[in-house]
Amino acid sequence: MTPAARLAAAASVLDSIAHSRQPAEVVLKAWGAANRYAGSKDRRAIADCVYKVIRARGRLVWAMGGREDGRALVIGSLSLIDGLPLDEIEALHSGEGYGPRPLSKQERGRITAAPGELPGWVAAGLPEFVVEDFKAVFGDRWTEEAHELMAPRAPIDLRVNLAKTTVEGVEAELTEAGLSPERTPWSAAGLRLSAEPPPNVQALEAFKQGHIEIQDEGSQVACWLTGVQPGMTVVDYCAGGGGKTLGLAMLGQSAATQAAMVETPAAPVAVWSPVGGDGQGAVVQPKAKAKPVENAEMGIRLIACDVVQKRLDNIRPRLTRAGVKADLRLLGQNGGGVEDLNGQADVVLVDAPCSGSGTWRRRPEDAWRLKTDEVERLHDLQTRILKQASLLVKPGGRLVFITCSMLRAENEASAEAFEAACPDFRPVPMTEALKAANLTEAARERLGAVADGHRLRLSPASTGTDGFFAAVYERTA
Template identity: 60%
Template structure:
């Protein structure tokens, strides 16, 4: 494919993503299957362009006078992000072959006006998201916006029940990769390469020696208080990534009960457990939390990774930032409180409750934690500093997390910790 044809294909894919609800990677995969003439280099270049545009969509739309179609956004990216001249862009937009049609008068005018990207931070994300980040971070809000628009690395969690971190490092280097140990998690390795490497075919992954898991996702598991021999309930297990981390924190000893309202999600956890060589009791929850009544007042730790906006992972799924609405965040806040109320029944006196989200929004994090605390006086806050003694954290990680914590609450983010955005609040049920 010519460079111009790649741009036309990327524009069509962006329009498909904008008009539907499918993840960007699924739309890209479908396009590749339907257009097998595109070689691996073409597919890679198109995917890189699509993600570049999705991460900068707000800025690019403003730069192009409010237009949000794929063609306009890519024209904006060539000028604003790539620094291409008008002549260079016109050389690509000439209507020849499978390339895009020539530039319009409006498009030429926007390119010639060329604004500074730094002036467009206010429109990089939806207005209500920017307002939330300003309220939470004050003068640092721009740093958070810029970091959320960046590219995420591939983080791995070494399964200490099956391999050492040194063994996994050696295998990855043997595969031509350059793993670096993570700062916070003692079991984390980071692959910061472009394009992102595919590690799933490696023997180490197939044999359960490591899992793909962001460092922040690892850290909240290490802070949960799970210990060998404990009864631990993963109340919203989802895909099971944190379930596996909790089993590792328990050193494979005790009872781990993984719950979810989706039977399909629980079924997807089974092969991951088998590959990691661990076991868990999988429970399907009813809409009102039914299905675990036998565990009422029995759990040492209840880990609630609540449904949320997923805004902490917008580096990986930038299309989601423009699908989220303020109304959806309000709905999620109410759902989070309801789920926490259900989960409290399972915690034994003196037991631990961990509230977790993969979100950067105060409306889902601090606001939900504050509302829970107001309604549940029998759950007292547990300082993050007390939980940071976990042996699964690095020494530097313990110090850093203690410094970042606000009492029993902790925020992790691309700007602050170089991780996905996560929030955790810890509580202990009164004896």
């Protein structure tokens, strides 16, 4: 494909994304499948152009006079982002072959106009209606938070399956495969890969063997805050794709495996003595050997729930690959289907439905699809779900509410509504929750410092993770 044809294709893909609820990645794959003449370099160039435009969409729409079509956005990106002069942009829009048609007078005028002062939301790259929320939550740091959420590509975080292997073992596997993994700072089970060039994780033998799963470090931290221990009854109330289900299952099984090993001293061994004799007076105590404890409590009872059967079906092969188990249950729209667990669960994790605004660095297209009324709907839904899920927690048990949102309406506001409606749940200080296994000492220090009592916010700018919110509670009666 010529450079001009790639631009025309990118504009077409952008229009498809605008009229779809599918992730940009899915739309790009569908375009590639339907246009097999495009080689791998063509598809990569088109994808790079598409994501470049999506990340700067607010600024480009503003620059192009409010136009939101793919053609206008691509033209704007050539000028504002790539810095091409007018003659080069016109050469790419000659109308020849499969390239885009020539520039109109209006388009030429927009890209040659003197740049004016940008409104704050345009400069920050955020949808206009979330700016006041960011200012209220982050204060003077709001533009930094906005930039890190929208502009850079996110790295690829992996969770090592400690039920099957070790972090050191996977490091060696990935290094041998030609990658350069780094330890994640907060999750002791995490490794990080650069997004450039993007690795094909699912093609790795480590993935096929169930040694790793793709899971952002913030999501891993949320799992560890549950404090799951062997022998517990644990409910993942909104399982979704099952990433946290797998993390919880691993946490219980790997902890149980370690707990089932005890140190047993071997018989003393006589050695040669420098003072002579037969060595009977000199002994060495051999290093203790680990021996399985018979009838040790292994694993946890894990119940993963969702209101969509297809999501639950998609979790099954992931559980099999990871070598862990969970009971999968379909919930009714009003939370029915788990009444037998009322007052029985040691831990209930509620990864509540949300806008996903904490993952905009991975799916920037979602930022421009979100509307105010959707955030309000999600807040109401979260408060209902939290109240339903709280019925499952036994006295002394833990409820962990998390979202992958950056917005207060879906985070603090929902937590406050739950606290007002359910006074029999006491807040658990985050410094206490951070004592859980699989968190590094750096996590306990840094995340404890940024926590607000029993609540914790993670973000690309402050913790180098996706945006997450967590609040931890214990049932008192």
